[in-house]
Structure formats: structure tokens, C-alpha cells
Amino acid sequence: MAQNIRISEVAQYEGKEVTLKGWVYNVRSSGKLRFILVRDGSETIQCVVFKKDVSEASFAAADALTLESSLSVTGVVAADKRSPLGFEIQVKEIEAIQIAREYPISKKEHGTDFLMDHRHLWLRSKRQHAILRIRHQIIHAAREFFDNRDFILVDSPIFTPNAAEGTSTLFETDYFGSKAYLTQSGQLYAEAGAMAFGKAYCFGPTFRAEKSKTRRHLTEFWMIEPEAAFFDLDDDMRLAEDFVEHLVQSVLKNRRKELETLERNIGKLETVNAPFPKIHYNEAVEILKKNGSEFIPGDDFGAADETIISQQFDRPVIVHHYPAEVKAFYMKRDEKEPQYALAMDMLAPEGYGEIIGGSQREDDYDTLLQRLKEHNLPEEAFKWYLDLRKYGSVPHSGFGLGIERTVAWITGIKHIRETIPYPRLIQRLYP
RNA sequence: UCCGGCGUGGCUCAAUCGGCAGAGCGGGUGACUGUUAAUCACUAGGUUGUAGGUUCAAGUCCUACCGCCGGAGCCA
Structure with missing residues (x-):
């Protein structure tokens, strides 16, 4: 059973399997790959889902994720030079806790009044x-x-x-x-x-x-x-x-x-x-x-x-x-x-x-x-x-x-x- | 309270001199095995803040009102 950790602690778990619980900060996809940026309040980390590495249910779960959906991810902590944090997660299992409805705050700019309303x-x-x-x-x-x-x-x-x-x-x-x-x-x-x-x-x-x-x-x-x-x-x-x-x-x-x-x-x-x-x-x-x-x-x-x-x-x-x-x-x-x-x-x-x-x-x-x-x-x-x-x-x-x-x-x-x-x-x- | 500015799809904005309301993002559908606000194709989405006026014609001009933003005064 993988240990539950906060993202800010990943450096101590390099090469080990861990479980993160948090929210989707952003999702990107490329063919049979899904990049899920997960934040848990302490930090943000990219979780990489390869279709061949996970069960059909996990890949379907990854596919259904929307911005700010809550989720639980289990995978191996891997060092990666491309990551601003220095690490990313090679996902083995992913489970959505709640699929968020359309999130009002998009990745593009907003006016202050709109942001203050939210x-x-x-x-x-x-x-x-x-x-x-x-x-x-x-x-x-x-x-x-x-x-x-x-x-x-x-x-x-x-x-x-x-x-x-x-x-x-x-x-x-x-x-x-x-x-x-x-x-x-x-x-x-x-x-x-x-x-x-x-x-x-x-x-x-x-x-x-x-x-x-x-x-x-x-x-x-x-x-x-x-x-x-x-x-x-x-x-x-x-x-x-x-x-x-x-x-x-x-x-x-x-x-x-x-x-x-x-x-x-x-x-x-x-x-x-x-x-x-x-x-x-x-x-x-x-x-x-x-x-x-x-x-x-x-x-x-x-x-x-x-x-x-x-x-x-x-x-x-x-x-x-x-x-x-x-x-x-x-x-x-x-x-x-x-x-x-x-x-x-x-x-x-x-x-x-x-x-x-x-x-x-x-x-x-x-x-x-x-x-x-x-x-x-x-x-x-x-x-x-x-x-x-x-x-x-x-x-x-x-x-x-x-x-x-x-x-x-x-x-x-x-x-x-x-x-x-x-x-x-x-x-x-x-x- | 006073002075100035702005109100156009869910969001951010464009629309020349008053002449067919548009784009990007977001949403939906699809493609893609290393993306970094990913990209590409297709698609749905509008009572232009409200009321009145001028005009053949108003998002655009005029009047009033409403809402918001910035500043002054007051102070931390």
C-alpha cells in the first residue's frame, strides 16, 4: 500500500510509490498520454498517465477529469529535469473523487471584478x-x-x-x-x-x-x-x-x-x-x-x-x-x-x-x-x-x-x- | 460626496466615418506517445447595462438612470 504524502514532500520519496490526494490544476493530453497537473495546497506536480501503464478504468478516469476535479493518484516519484519542481509522478492508478462542473476561472486572463465574485x-x-x-x-x-x-x-x-x-x-x-x-x-x-x-x-x-x-x-x-x-x-x-x-x-x-x-x-x-x-x-x-x-x-x-x-x-x-x-x-x-x-x-x-x-x-x-x-x-x-x-x-x-x-x-x-x-x-x- | 473612465457570447476583448455583430479562451466532438496557459480540425453559443431620443440605418451620436473601475478627502 503506497503511502499518502503531501506534494511538498516528494523529494524524500524519489523512486518510491506514493499516493497524492488533491485537485486538478490543469490537464493536457497527447495521444495515449495524459498530463495531469495536481495541486494539494502544498505544491503542484505533474502526473503522467501512459495508457499502457494503467488499467482501462484508470485511463478512463484520467480522460474524464476537468479543471479542479478532486482525485487520488498513486504512482512512482521520478526525477525529471523538465519539471519546475524537479519531480513528476508516473501514474499507476488514478481515481476521481468528484468530477468538477465547468470551472469558472479559466487559464486565460480575467477582470478583477469577476475574480472577486469568485x-x-x-x-x-x-x-x-x-x-x-x-x-x-x-x-x-x-x-x-x-x-x-x-x-x-x-x-x-x-x-x-x-x-x-x-x-x-x-x-x-x-x-x-x-x-x-x-x-x-x-x-x-x-x-x-x-x-x-x-x-x-x-x-x-x-x-x-x-x-x-x-x-x-x-x-x-x-x-x-x-x-x-x-x-x-x-x-x-x-x-x-x-x-x-x-x-x-x-x-x-x-x-x-x-x-x-x-x-x-x-x-x-x-x-x-x-x-x-x-x-x-x-x-x-x-x-x-x-x-x-x-x-x-x-x-x-x-x-x-x-x-x-x-x-x-x-x-x-x-x-x-x-x-x-x-x-x-x-x-x-x-x-x-x-x-x-x-x-x-x-x-x-x-x-x-x-x-x-x-x-x-x-x-x-x-x-x-x-x-x-x-x-x-x-x-x-x-x-x-x-x-x-x-x-x-x-x-x-x-x-x-x-x-x-x-x-x-x-x-x-x-x-x-x-x-x-x-x-x-x-x-x-x-x- | 466630488472628479475621471468603462459597460458587446460563460470569460478577455475587437467592430475604421453611423452601414451584414466578430476573434481568442472556455464548453462539445474528433486527431495526436512528452505536453508546459499544449497544438490542430469541426461545432454550439448574442435582447451590445436599462429607458427614451435623433436617423433610411445606432454597439457607435444625444439625454436620463443603473452598475462597475480608478482617483480625491478620511485613515492603517
């Missing part, structure tokens, strides 16, 4: 495999990074009672008769985690109801948010650059084949080593002036401005000390220049935009209360948050990294919608 099937393709494997690697590396630095995972709730920061538009839902909102950030809760564990992070989906229609926006995306007690802005920026370096290096080390499948320019990732350039908001404004931007000092940067700034460097760049007015209420201001917040954004290279936003948090009770009032936020809803400043308040900082934007940058793909299995966009809720 996202549940599109996930079977080579390119999507490469992207999602890199996504997996990035998430694995992210958890590994914080776990190795003694951060404790303290997840934030997804239903929240109030329209927290008052900045972005939230999804409203009925929660047993009262209003609840889908979280736009786990940060405020992560701060409570940091006060409990010293170092904490949360990692989960976040929701923004803004009608953004760009290649950088999803309505549902994943964010990882570390928060650390006794960290000032400099500590926060160092944590962020070490973190992003780790993500990139982990992908370079473990997912090189996938990067090649996507034809990513690997040289542009190899330079991503800490320390990253760190520039004051005013320096960023100078860069924009020199490059002919119509930017108005005092504003936040637009997408085109971010691209100009990031193009000056060969690795991500951190911009810090943004004008306090354009930033959130919870950010601490610099004592020496109070018009600036102790805030920082990390811009990915090659125009991929902001991947990290973070800051040192306001830790003084009275100041924070004052900020809430200035922003017309309901004091009652933030009672628990203010508690953190009443009971052993300490300087602390944190940031949030958007997983999908990071995946888009590292994989080099142009649109964020392919970086998540089931993207949620304004016009996309199916499948």
Missing part, C-alpha cells in the same frame, strides 16, 4: 497562494516579535459602546436594543492592558465606515497594536523600526519563493534594516517644498505628499512631531514645543503609504479631561479610560500597524484587496 475559488490560484502565504508569514512574525519581547496578548473588544475617538465614521449595529459600534481601533483598551501587564498588544479586525475608494483602503482590516508602559516617543519609534525590520527579514528568509512568484524586487526589501530615517514634521515639510508640492504647512499629509517623502529613502521613514491640531485627543504634546504632538507615522517605501501610526499618550488626568472637552467627546463614555490616569498613571506609548498595507508593500502588489482572503470594500460584501 474569490472563494480564486484562492486556489498560484498568485493568491503566494500572497496569502506571505500574509501568514507576516502575522506569524508579528506575534513572534512581541511574544519574544514579553508583550502579553490582551485583545480588545470588537463591539464598543460609543463612537470612541470621534474622528472616523463607524459601523453602527443594534446590540439588544442599544447602539453598539464596530471598533475602529483597539488602542484605548490596549492602554489598559499595558497598565496591567507593562507590555501588551492586541491583534484583531478593525472597521471603518468611510467611503474610501482607493487601492489602500478596506472597510474591514487587521491591525496589531502594541502598547508599553514607561515608553516615550523615542522608545516607541525604536520598537516600530525593529518590528518592521523583523517582519521584512522574516519574509525574506522564509518566503523567498513566494516573492519570486510575485516578481517582487527583492533588492528593495533587503535594504530594510533598522535604524530607519526619522524626520521631524518640519523636515518633511521642507522636503515637500523642495519637490514642488502644494502642501499647506499645518495640515496632515495627503497621499501624493506621502509618496514624495517616502521616495527620498531606501527604507521606511518615520515622521514625528505632527501639529497637535491634526492629531487625536489622546496624544501627548511635546512640553518644549506644545504645538506639536508626540506622534509618529511610518511611511512605507515605493508609495505604499502609512503603515504605522503611533504616539506617546497623554498621561495626565486633568490634561486628558481638557482634551476630551476640546474635542466635544462625551466624558461619561471615557470614564474607564480616565481611570487609567487616576490609578498609577505613567508615561506610555504605542502604535498600530495595518496588516494589509504591510502585506501590499512587502509583496509589491498594487491593490490592497488581494492581501486579505475576503476583502470588504464599499461595493464588496460578497462572497
Whole structure:
């Protein structure tokens, strides 16, 4: 009885008889020969069926196979120079498990809308495999990074009672008769985690109801948010650059084949080593002036401005000390220049935009209360948050990294919608 | 919400100045003992997004609407 193996393991079984279970990736035929490309999720291998080598039933089964039919194949693993994998299967027996109906995704090109309508099937393709494997690697590396630095995972709730920061538009839902909102950030809760564990992070989906229609926006995306007690802005920026370096290096080390499948320019990732350039908001404004931007000092940067700034460097760049007015209420201001917040954004290279936003948090009770009032936020809803400043308040900082934007940058793909299995966009809720 | 673009077989697209709706892929039938998005032959498949208008004649021109795509703003 031949052993059941995954295709990724074939090299260990050269000359031996094995059984593979999977799906038909493609079929070609030539006279009394059938070439069946079988994928099982781990790899794809060509299985060669010679009419004279198999039973009539097996050859008939091979003949009836359609794209994405499920099957079981038994045969001998043979080295072959013509194979991209280095091996192929000389089939002895083949059995169809289910003959697939006409598969909607053909081997020729399709439009994105059509493919997105068939996202549940599109996930079977080579390119999507490469992207999602890199996504997996990035998430694995992210958890590994914080776990190795003694951060404790303290997840934030997804239903929240109030329209927290008052900045972005939230999804409203009925929660047993009262209003609840889908979280736009786990940060405020992560701060409570940091006060409990010293170092904490949360990692989960976040929701923004803004009608953004760009290649950088999803309505549902994943964010990882570390928060650390006794960290000032400099500590926060160092944590962020070490973190992003780790993500990139982990992908370079473990997912090189996938990067090649996507034809990513690997040289542009190899330079991503800490320390990253760190520039004051005013320096960023100078860069924009020199490059002919119509930017108005005092504003936040637009997408085109971010691209100009990031193009000056060969690795991500951190911009810090943004004008306090354009930033959130919870950010601490610099004592020496109070018009600036102790805030920082990390811009990915090659125009991929902001991947990290973070800051040192306001830790003084009275100041924070004052900020809430200035922003017309309901004091009652933030009672628990203010508690953190009443009971052993300490300087602390944190940031949030958007997983999908990071995946888009590292994989080099142009649109964020392919970086998540089931993207949620304004016009996309199916499948 | 604003600006720009596009809607033609299942899919990707073509159709010149307004003049007989076409190709490739996919499907079906057949040929082929080394194919790599195999190739070759034959074959079926259309209310040109919707409604109205101009014209001898509209896929093509005009108006409205619907849908989708890209960008801006907002942000990760």
C-alpha cells in the first residue's frame, strides 16, 4: 500500500510509490498520454498517465477529469529535469473523487471584478497562494516579535459602546436594543492592558465606515497594536523600526519563493534594516517644498505628499512631531514645543503609504479631561479610560500597524484587496 | 460626496466615418506517445447595462438612470 504524502514532500520519496490526494490544476493530453497537473495546497506536480501503464478504468478516469476535479493518484516519484519542481509522478492508478462542473476561472486572463465574485475559488490560484502565504508569514512574525519581547496578548473588544475617538465614521449595529459600534481601533483598551501587564498588544479586525475608494483602503482590516508602559516617543519609534525590520527579514528568509512568484524586487526589501530615517514634521515639510508640492504647512499629509517623502529613502521613514491640531485627543504634546504632538507615522517605501501610526499618550488626568472637552467627546463614555490616569498613571506609548498595507508593500502588489482572503470594500460584501 | 473612465457570447476583448455583430479562451466532438496557459480540425453559443431620443440605418451620436473601475478627502 503506497503511502499518502503531501506534494511538498516528494523529494524524500524519489523512486518510491506514493499516493497524492488533491485537485486538478490543469490537464493536457497527447495521444495515449495524459498530463495531469495536481495541486494539494502544498505544491503542484505533474502526473503522467501512459495508457499502457494503467488499467482501462484508470485511463478512463484520467480522460474524464476537468479543471479542479478532486482525485487520488498513486504512482512512482521520478526525477525529471523538465519539471519546475524537479519531480513528476508516473501514474499507476488514478481515481476521481468528484468530477468538477465547468470551472469558472479559466487559464486565460480575467477582470478583477469577476475574480472577486469568485474569490472563494480564486484562492486556489498560484498568485493568491503566494500572497496569502506571505500574509501568514507576516502575522506569524508579528506575534513572534512581541511574544519574544514579553508583550502579553490582551485583545480588545470588537463591539464598543460609543463612537470612541470621534474622528472616523463607524459601523453602527443594534446590540439588544442599544447602539453598539464596530471598533475602529483597539488602542484605548490596549492602554489598559499595558497598565496591567507593562507590555501588551492586541491583534484583531478593525472597521471603518468611510467611503474610501482607493487601492489602500478596506472597510474591514487587521491591525496589531502594541502598547508599553514607561515608553516615550523615542522608545516607541525604536520598537516600530525593529518590528518592521523583523517582519521584512522574516519574509525574506522564509518566503523567498513566494516573492519570486510575485516578481517582487527583492533588492528593495533587503535594504530594510533598522535604524530607519526619522524626520521631524518640519523636515518633511521642507522636503515637500523642495519637490514642488502644494502642501499647506499645518495640515496632515495627503497621499501624493506621502509618496514624495517616502521616495527620498531606501527604507521606511518615520515622521514625528505632527501639529497637535491634526492629531487625536489622546496624544501627548511635546512640553518644549506644545504645538506639536508626540506622534509618529511610518511611511512605507515605493508609495505604499502609512503603515504605522503611533504616539506617546497623554498621561495626565486633568490634561486628558481638557482634551476630551476640546474635542466635544462625551466624558461619561471615557470614564474607564480616565481611570487609567487616576490609578498609577505613567508615561506610555504605542502604535498600530495595518496588516494589509504591510502585506501590499512587502509583496509589491498594487491593490490592497488581494492581501486579505475576503476583502470588504464599499461595493464588496460578497462572497 | 466630488472628479475621471468603462459597460458587446460563460470569460478577455475587437467592430475604421453611423452601414451584414466578430476573434481568442472556455464548453462539445474528433486527431495526436512528452505536453508546459499544449497544438490542430469541426461545432454550439448574442435582447451590445436599462429607458427614451435623433436617423433610411445606432454597439457607435444625444439625454436620463443603473452598475462597475480608478482617483480625491478620511485613515492603517
